[in-house]
Amino acid sequence: MxxxxxxxxxxxxxxxxxxxxxxxxxxxxxxxxxxxxxxxxxxxxxxxxxxxHTAIEDDQEKLRPGVISIHGNVDHQITETRGLLKDLSSLPRPLSANDFSPSVGDVSKVRVAYQGVPGAYSEAAAIKAYPECETVPCDQFEAAFQAVELWLVDKAVLPIENSVGGSIHRNYDLLLRHRLHIVGEVQLVVNHCLLALPGVKKEELKRVLSHPQALAQCEMTLHKLGIVRVNHDDTADAARTVATEGVRDVGAVASARAADIYGLDIVIEGIQDESDNITRFLILAREPIxxxxxxxxxxxxxxxxxxxxxxxxxxxxxxxxxxxxxxxxxxxxxxxxxxxxxxxxxxxxxxxxxxxxxxxxxxxxxxxxxxxxxxxxxxxxxxxxxxxxxxxxxxxxx
Known part of the structure; x- marks a missing residue:
């Protein structure tokens, strides 16, 4: 092509x-x-x-007390609860910058790329902008940019700033590195939820997984609950990890939609420290309007x-x-x-x-x-x- x-x-x-x-x-x-x-x-x-190339890599965020970082799976004892979870094999696999395998979609719909997995806030922003669109997950911001450039998708919806966490510097750098045009913006209210396996109470949770910014935005609530915070790549992927590993004392901070997708219970809704938590997203395309x-x-x-x-x-x-x-x-x-x-x-x-x-x-x-x-x-x-x-x-x- x-x-x-x-x-x-x-x-x-x-x-x-x-x-x-x-x-x-x-x-x-x-x-x-x-x-x-x-x-x-x-x-x-x-x-x-x-x-x-002027992209500046963001400094790695220093971990605060009570926050640990994991890379890869931790050996856990799998409980019988796992049999109650949804079958997740039908969910789309995120596109990677190293593997853009073409996928067959509905050509009558606008295809919109976002960073993350189904249930991510970026996917919710894409659906707000294009209610009838086909969303396409990407593993990194770079992959979403490239998916538009290679005509695999029509648009990309990527976060640029949050009212609590500030600017997403990586995407500012990628705007200059790539030749895409901003054709719109989306403002989305971020409502963080504490998720767990079906039937699990908040008192049972010992650890919670989520993106570092999401954990920071819920710091006061998680501290009161005495839950150890564990850094993860993405909020929705944290929910997916909890669902697939099936460990009762591990929860996730993610959206209510992620709970529905991965078959988790919402233990507490709206756990963010600031009620006015809004993320602004940019809509990118190959051609300007x-x-x-x-x-x-x-x-x-x-x-x-x-x-x-x-x-x-x-x-x-x-x-x-x-x-x-x-x-x-x-x-x-x-x-x-x-x-x-x-x-x-x-x-x-x-x-x-x-x-x-x-x-x-x-x-x-x-x-x-x-x-x-x-x-x-x-x-x-x-x-x-x-x-x-x-x-x-x-x-x-x-």
């Missing part, structure tokens, strides 16, 4: 070699920045050269700046001057691109400082002149600008 090239909106007039981009023309300060969605203007925002001039749109961009005093203030001012509201600012260091070295010879200390990528979300459509003018102004002192997507905002919280 031939792969279809996708368009990337990039202002490349002042891109430097560390991005692997060539100049598309001389920069003229003060020139109009009239972005239209016709062929000629799209070519200005398309860049054929590949970006250098054409935004309208009406309100209710959001635009996401990434850019780098020259080093100097007040340069970030100038960058943010281009939006304030035009009455554009910024809803998100995220910075990510480029470890392969050091800005400079500070050498304190008196003390014998040498340190480096980073060059940074800035990710910004603002409330305006790229079809609006004020957004076009803002990026034209930003282009005067930004070394690199890329529009990640202009898409409708999700204003619905269930």
């Amino acid at each position: 031939a792969l279809k090239a996708s368009t990337i909106w990039v202002s490349a007039d002042r891109c430097r070699t560390q991005f692997g981009l060539t100049s598309l023309g001389s920069h003229r300060s003060g020139s109009p920045f009239n972005l239209r969605f016709d062929l000629e203007i799209n070519r200005k925002w398309e860049c054929c050269a590949s970006l250098t 054409i935004p309208g001039p009406d309100k209710g749109y959001k635009t996401s961009i990434v850019f780098t700046l020259d080093e100097g005093p007040g340069v970030l203030f100038k960058a943010l001012a281009v939006f304030a001057l035009r009455g554009i509201n910024l809803t998100k600012i995220e910075s990510r260091p480029q470890t392969k691109n050091w800005v400079g070295v500070i050498d304190d010879t008196d003390r014998g200390n040498t340190s480096r400082y980073f060059d940074y990528l800035f990710y910004i979300d603002f409330e305006a459509s790229m079809a609006e002149p004020r957004a076009q003018n803002a990026l034209g102004h930003l282009q005067e002192f930004a070394r690199f600008i890329r529009v990640l997507g202009s898409y409708p905002m999700d204003t619905t919280i269930p």
Whole structure:
């Protein structure tokens, strides 16, 4: 199957070699920045050269007291309860970046990739965005990106930030590494449940499995119950592990849907410490959507700046001057691109400082002149600008 090239909106007039981009023309300060969605203007925002890999691996999260990490199965005594559990063999196997075996699906439905296994919160977000879709699990975020690029699925729904846990930095890095476009967003209320084998009471539980962020978001409740927290790769996969191993003193923190899928009981519902626990997801596709001039749109961009005093203030001012509201600012260091070295010879200390990528979300459509003018102004002192997507905002919280 031939792969279809996708368009990337990039202002490349002042891109430097560390991005692997060539100049598309001389920069003229003060020139109009009239972005239209016709062929000629799209070519200005398309860049054929590949970006250098700037993904920064997140530091491994340090374990706090009461939290242990496991890799692989622990020998447990399997109880007779296992016979009561559902048959899980019919559930789809997650796609892997090393093994994209084609699967036959319903061609009449939108196929949406997500990271995790059935019952994950990301799957719930995909169903909220596309109620009649066919969800496709992936073992890693990278695999979900690649599944869209290889035309195995139509869309991917991936988390980008949580109101309690903060940003998912890995996905910010993958947005720059891959050539997909943001075409929408989904906000999902996260309701953590304490799950266990059928008939198990909360007093019987000694250990609980879940993703580190989920365990951290339920820390107070789990501490009161005196349950040892065990890090797992995914919330829904933790529920699946409890179901398949069939150990009565081991529970999971996952969604109510995961309990239904894997035949577990909900011992306690809503155990998160903060009631307003919302995760924001991005919807990614191969092609951008054409935004309208009406309100209710959001635009996401990434850019780098020259080093100097007040340069970030100038960058943010281009939006304030035009009455554009910024809803998100995220910075990510480029470890392969050091800005400079500070050498304190008196003390014998040498340190480096980073060059940074800035990710910004603002409330305006790229079809609006004020957004076009803002990026034209930003282009005067930004070394690199890329529009990640202009898409409708999700204003619905269930």
